Amino acid sequence: MSLLSINGLRVSIGAADILKKVDLTVEPGEVVGLVGESGSGKSMTALSIMRLLPHGARASGSVLFEGKELLAASETEMCRLRGDDIGMVFQEPMTALNPVKTIGEQVAEGVRWHTGAGRSEAEDRARKMLDRVGLPAARFPLSRYPHQLSGGQRQRVVIAIACALKPKLLIADEPTTALDVVLQAQILDLLRELSAENRMGLLLISHDLAVVTEMSTRIAVMHSGEVLETGEPARVLSEQRHPYTRQLALASVYVPEGRRLSSPLEGEVPPEAAEGVASALLSVENLTHDYPGQRASLFSKASSFRALDDVSFNLEAGRSLGLVGRSGCGKSTLARLVLALDTPTSGTIRFMGETVTGRKEAELRPLRRNMQIVFQDPYGSFDPRHRVERLVSEPLALLDPVPSHEKRRELVAEALHQVGMKPDDMRKYPHEFSGGQRQRLSIARAIITRPKLVVADEAVSSLDVSIRAQILDLFADLNRRLGIAYLFITHDLTVARAITDEVLVMHEGRIAEQGPTAAVLDNPQSQAARELVAAAPDLRKAIARRLQ
Amino acid sequence: MTHTATPHGFADFLARAFASRSFVLGLVITAAIALMALVSFFWTPYDVTKLVVQNRMLPPSWVHPLGTDQFGRDVLSMIMVGARNSIAVALVAVGIGMGVGVPLGCLAAARGGWQDEAVMRFNDVVFAFPALLSAIMITAVFGPGAVNAIIAIGIFNIPVFARVARAGALAIWPREFILAARAAGKGKASITIEHILPNIATMLLVQGTIQFALGILAEAGLSYVGLGAQPPMPSWGRMLFDAQTRMMVMPTLAIFPGLAIVITVLGLNLLGDGASDALDPKLAGRR
């Protein structure tokens, strides 16, 4: 008898069918990966098992846990199962913990509730469990509050809560998506150990094929509410029996057309780069940036936090420079400084031969038309109140003279065309587009003034793999056709590899390593770079390892 | 900051609002009251400035559907004209609050530093005076009257709107589209006008209906203690004040204006509720 066996699960909310046909089994001690695009119904499947579906959702079909029908169980019975026999870990470590209760209380609570243990006994077990997930009581006393922990540490607490009673089944819904790669690797290791230790079944939900392939004994591919195929991961992904699986797998390792060979070592140098070798487009020298800290008291001076420390690099016209590093290492700060949206504490930035630092906003205007930005968040980077035409044309105000109304419209149409969208889209509002389309609009806005440099801060991180592939294509294409140079910020090494000529590896505000992309990523020299590369999931390697 | 916290576009907001029961009910009530006030400009069953003392305190009848007051005035006519007064006072007071408070709040959010601090301290000072207290002091200086009631209530509205605008603006400023606008060379003033204001407008509108309802209650309170609209202009609060000594003889004199206040405030609150639900789809889905 399987530990968990889902047959023909259907879930609908109102008129919408969220899950259409989900079949899945998990055996004791087995790690089953559940993959699929955003919105394919992965989380809903997990919540159905927990019977924690949102208000108004109706589930049918069958979910058997150790032979017991969960869909028919009463709320009291479910309460007995949850936390005791089935544990669950959620995606967002930042918000998954109650901010007003100590971590000790939160771990012990489930223990006390299910076992009726006394306070001290429960705390004892909580302490052991926290120790087990790598939060030893000596350094992380039970009286800590969640806000006193980092994201990775919080996720460990969430895992401790879920595993405190040694459940038979652990459901982990994107347990590492919000974490950086190094932390992700640590958490995944932890989960693997815990499952092996107690012969715990683990249902691991992720959109990252590489992660799932590394971790699972079996994977299930989901698409719009259906499980398309299940099987041994390497086989499923290499055979790609289902067209969707194929699409997914290809997109995950996608490298844009024409970039594969574009390493400067082997020919085909972008056109403009060849000419203007003499002067760098962007040059950053000894850049340092401090954020003011909180004042400890009214009279003491505020201590500051150094986010960038003596950073220097050059970027030549038409080239693509990657900036990689762990979360919080200062990547976005650097981007803001380069775009003169913030003033550095010290150091100089030169753009097209002119000093950017220390200039007034008015003096910056001529430079601004030559540097634009594309952000991570395709939703947040557009004012929802304006139409596309107005949004995309916004930087045109930088041109001198400012183009006429008709001219602007023409330029917008052209920019839209360049990113593969229709002129009609001008009259729509941002919310009428999908995430990928919105990212295209964002790029259209960035290129409308024909800039020499585009800074892309995690510009593809929030996109689904298939959409990500298209956007990467677009970037590569624009680089080729318009000669735009990129400062490409990403935490995803696959992306960096796919699109950049050179990379900078940052660590705690400093440049740890710098060089041609392939060279650095294949053969990292610094400790920081080595850690990063080691932790980064890589689908091809994972499959290869599996197939051995 | 969730992306869903601000809906996309006003049309969308309206569509969601009209799906809400409380919004529609509130709208119907509010519209009815507003209509009543409008009609009173052209027509009331009786002239409320003409006192017919012989007809004093008549119970409701066909001739006077809601009876007459101690001066023989028709209560229905007075309630109609009173609506005008309540709405005018509350509306202008909200206008003052918005007109001064929103720019202040936006300035504080845009500039930060000492300007922010100054606005917040100003808020503290105004907030430190309970509204009725400042109303009493203002009317003590300038004499009671609708205009002074408006000023008193309006002043108290300033920090309310300044706070809401500031909080709203502070939430918008770190958004990426603002950074994009700055990268496009936009200054703080034009960002505030082009991006911040449209994004906090609905929020301000919702706060507006809430303050509107509070304003009507405040006006009633002021009139009740004799500091609001002055005779011969009828007002609901005054009618209640006059009625209270006659509660046992003719309770209807107290009941009708009281109900008028309750219904109007209720209508506005329902409207505001429905609107804020529509504003925050996260909440709306959960109701």
Add this chain to the structure above:
Amino acid sequence: MTAYLLNRLITGLATLLVASLVVFAVLEVLPGDPARLMLGMNATPDAVEALREQMGLNQPVPLRYLDWIGGMLSLDLGKSYTYSVPVLDLVKERVAVSLPLAVIALVLSVAIAIPVGAFAAQRRGRAGDTLSMGAAQIGVAVPNFWFALILIYIFAVWLRLVPAGGFPGWSAGVWPALKALILPAIALALPQAAILARVTRSSLVEVLGEDFIRTARAKGLPFDRVLWRHALRNALIPVVTIVGLQFSFLLAGTIIIENVFYLPGLGRLIFQAITQRDLIVVESVVMLLVASVIVVNLLVDLSYAVVDPRLRAR
């Protein structure tokens, strides 16, 4: 935290200072002569002049301001023009009525609002929710003075359970004094409770949608327990904020309610003092009210830290 406190304290004092200037300036331009008022229509001009001199009304304005501020610092608030007793004594007597009234009303409104709000949040979308929030909706719309009149007629006149108004003084015993405060407190509290219940509910509903609620439920805790143990405390911040704001409204409310119940409280004192141009009393009472609002806001800020450990770091 201490730095934060100190900071708040200093800004609070600055606010008070500005408020004192505002109050003094406003009252300075008040028309009407307290001396004439005290002596009435038949008094001769020299009698009035004699009284003005006696009351110190003939001194220059800045001097009077400094006098007043200096006096306040040494707790000497001067003598009431109309009552000719020290203002401090007068205020003390009144505070003994208004403070208990405001506190009882506040406690009452919280005690009603939180359970009702929680009840509604727990049953959101169901009949219990609709009913209790409908009632709250009406409660918010009812002017408290109107409500007070209705209470008087029901409980004092018809049922004769409590006095219709007046205050026997605490010297008459705690129970009679409390009895006199019950109706006014209810009249003040219910509309506030209605507001608070709505805030509690919506805050709770919002918190119930947070991720950590799912975490708690995934532990196997029943929904009720999750609501009370996990959601409520997190929902408390907006509730506490409103409670703080309400204090200001309660103070304002007492001005009217004390009139309806003829309670000798601060609200009525200030009302009466203004009409009688007893400026020195007005000044002191306004400052007292302003100070109490500031103190309450400070307490509210402190209570945030009690509720939410994240704010303790400040």
Add this chain to the structure above:
Amino acid sequence: ARTDLVLGMVLEPPHLDPTAGAAAAIREVVYANVFEGLTRIGPSGEVLPALAESWTVSDDGKVYTFKLHSGVKFHDGSDFGADDVKFSLDRARAADSTNAQKGLFEAIDTVEVVDPTTVKVTLKHPQGAFLYNMGWGDAVIVSPKSADTNKEKPIGTGPFKFDSWARGSSIKLAKSDSYWGEPVQLDKAEFRIIPDASAALPALLSGDVQAFPNMPVGDSLPQIQADPRFKVVIGSTEGETILTMNNKKPPFDNLKVRQAISRALDRQAIIDGASTGLGTPIGSHFSPANKDYIDLTGTYPHDIAKAKELLKEAGLENGFKTTLKLPPPTYARDGGQVIASELREIGIDAEIIPLEWADWLKQVFTDKDYDLTIVSHVEPNDIGIYARKDYYFNYDSPAFDKVMRDLDLTTDETKRSELYGEAQKILAQDAPVGFLFELPKIGVWDAKIEGLWENAPIPANDLTKVKWVD
């Protein structure tokens, strides 16, 4: 029977010294109860002996010799004697006196102590009303020891002594055991302050308050009258309620305009609207309760057509705009609305401006910056105010002034009656103000209480004869 009593009153006294403030509320608590004067005014306005058991008047009417009761003590235990009388009268008329009615003592030339129980008062000129004046609350006898502290802790010679005062709430009196005269029946009396008209009725109905000597009862009167638990007494006051016009300010300096206004007034409607139908219409400035009263209400009867004609004669056929400044009492605020509505009928558009007492005293009474106002003149027998120069009426009539001068010099009662009649007629004809009505005094108390005054010849709540009967 019960020996305690709670009386309701609307206004709280600012303090309790009747010799240092005008507020009627002071007298309503302490007059005859705590403080006594040489004479006192009885329930129907008559002069009765009080601390003076008898007196003689010299033939020229200038020397009054008072024989005082002996064995009288102040509440603080000190003895009362002729010295106290001299002290009190001298203090009241001193230059720095803050006595609100200094005019009462203006005729006094000297006060001499003859022996401990005899005082001789010499006047500058004969004064017909001197004994009456000495019965006013402002003329009570105080002890030099407590004169300065009477405001907070009144010490008098009356049958009740001051017990306590919870400001804003109530004033308590207790029976004085050392009273010289006939002992009172009540042990305790409390004056509870109930400023809100709406609170008065519930307080009465709930039994919290057993007597309202002057109740703001409004339209609830029929209901209380129908209730056998209560006795309702509608008495008269000395309050002539008038629509004052600024006699020097155009167009009110024109007799025709004043007559027109007087004819526009429908007194009965005003009484109905402002005083719920209670109150006696008046045609001149004299109390109908006074024996010298003559009914002059027919001088300018209500007649809209005639009023319009008069305005036309005055050259104002299109009417005019003016203001009507109203002090806080109900009679003024409500009466003002009725009057404004009535004036509108003859084309006069009077804008209502409500004022607090302080503003009213400043703008209207002191600065004479007004057109029309409504107020009740509650001082007894105060027709003389029309002879005062620069009084806020701005009225000036040599004929009237002469009558007043004669009156002051006349002691003969019939002669005085005649002069009073003449004065009333002059005023009625001249219409310096619109005479409206005499303010009623609506006393409501428990049916088992006896001895409260029915009328209010002077502001007072004399409790000396009050008792509960079963």
